[in-house]
Amino acid sequence: METAAILGGGTPCVFSSSLLHLPASSNRTACSLWCAPNKLILSTSTSQLSAFRSQSHLFSNYPTTTPPPPPRSKTSARNSTQTGIFLPHLVASMEQVEETYIMVKPDGLQRGLVGEIISRFEKKGFKLTGLKLFQCPTELAEEHYKDLKSKPFFPKLIEYITSGPVVCMAWEGVGVVASARKLIGSTDPLKAEPGTIRGDLAVQTGRNVVHGSDSPENGKREIALWFKEGELCEWTPAQAPWLRE
Ligand code: IDP
Ligand code: MG
Numbered sequence: 001m002e003t004a005a006i007l008g009g010g011t012p013c014v015f016s017s018s019l020l021h022l023p024a025s026s027n028r029t030a031c032s033l034w035c036a037p038n039k040l041i042l043s044t045s046t047s048q049l050s051a052f053r054s055q056s057h058l059f060s061n062y063p064t065t066t067p068p069p070p071p072r073s074k075t076s077a078r079n080s081t082q083t084g085i086f087l088p089h090l091v092a093s094m095e096q097v098e099e100t101y102i103m104v105k106p107d108g109l110q111r112g113l114v115g116e117i118i119s120r121f122e123k124k125g126f127k128l129t130g131l132k133l134f135q136c137p138t139e140l141a142e143e144h145y146k147d148l149k150s151k152p153f154f155p156k157l158i159e160y161i162t163s164g165p166v167v168c169m170a171w172e173g174v175g176v177v178a179s180a181r182k183l184i185g186s187t188d189p190l191k192a193e194p195g196t197i198r199g200d201l202a203v204q205t206g207r208n209v210v211h212g213s214d215s216p217e218n219g220k221r222e223i224a225l226w227f228k229e230g231e232l233c234e235w236t237p238a239q240a241p242w243l244r245e
Helices: 074-079 106-110 114-124 138-144 154-161 176-184 197-201 216-226
Strands: 003-008 011-016 031-036 039-044 097-104 127-134 166-174 210-212
Touching (some): 097 176, 114 166, 114 176, 176 197, 176 210
Antiparallel strands (some): 003 011, 097 166, 097 210
16 A cells, blocks of 8 residues: 655645555546645546546545646746645655756767766656756856865866856656766766766766766756756656556
8 A cells, every 4th residue: 555644834644545546547647636734635637537426535625616726837836835746656755756957067078978878867767857958157157066166176167067068957756866976976987886977987076077966955956057947848757657666
């Protein structure tokens, strides 16, 4: 039995897939659960869940006259303070779904490693939600690496990142931030394990071919920094049911 607990506006909402009596044939990605203070709203696509007579029998206190909140754009969902959660599998523990900013640095692009690097994240099973080739201006590079401003290598780092186009990517998935860091390997490619991107494809810290966010918070911050409104794409990979039970 799959079970999830969601805290919304201080009101814990606990539910179980077995309570929902989802038919095996139902497309569970068609369901949205929204928790707001004192409210639990289940929004379903009736075409996918036509076996149900109505939404109200699922939860006796479902406010049938209150429409579910309108779909929100990815950006507004990120910025909103309202607690609203979309659950692709209804019961997946969504707290773990993260976003990370991955960037093929100019040396990676010049050396023809873009496909190889993208492929590592694709093969792992993460979801690409943003991708672009981009010439980074100095101010953006400085903002991105602002925590390293006091380091002696900072000027050379900015020169390196702005020396040619980079490939900007947003990836999404459960535990994607830490997992991407593992796939990328240590900052110093000579210390990076074989099998990692840096371990396999680079030799020097100052030419380590790829960037990956170091925390979920920085993942969100960096994606917001490098991508504009409308450049990210919400989609459901066909392979989703083959990646997570
Ligand atoms: P990370 O990329 O593994 O997160 P950070 O310490 O955040 O490593 O450093 C950011 C980037 O700054 C590195 O990927 C590398 O390109 C560059 N860098 C870090 N340390 C050095 C150094 O000692 N010499 C030159 N470049 C460095
Ligand atoms: Mg870093």
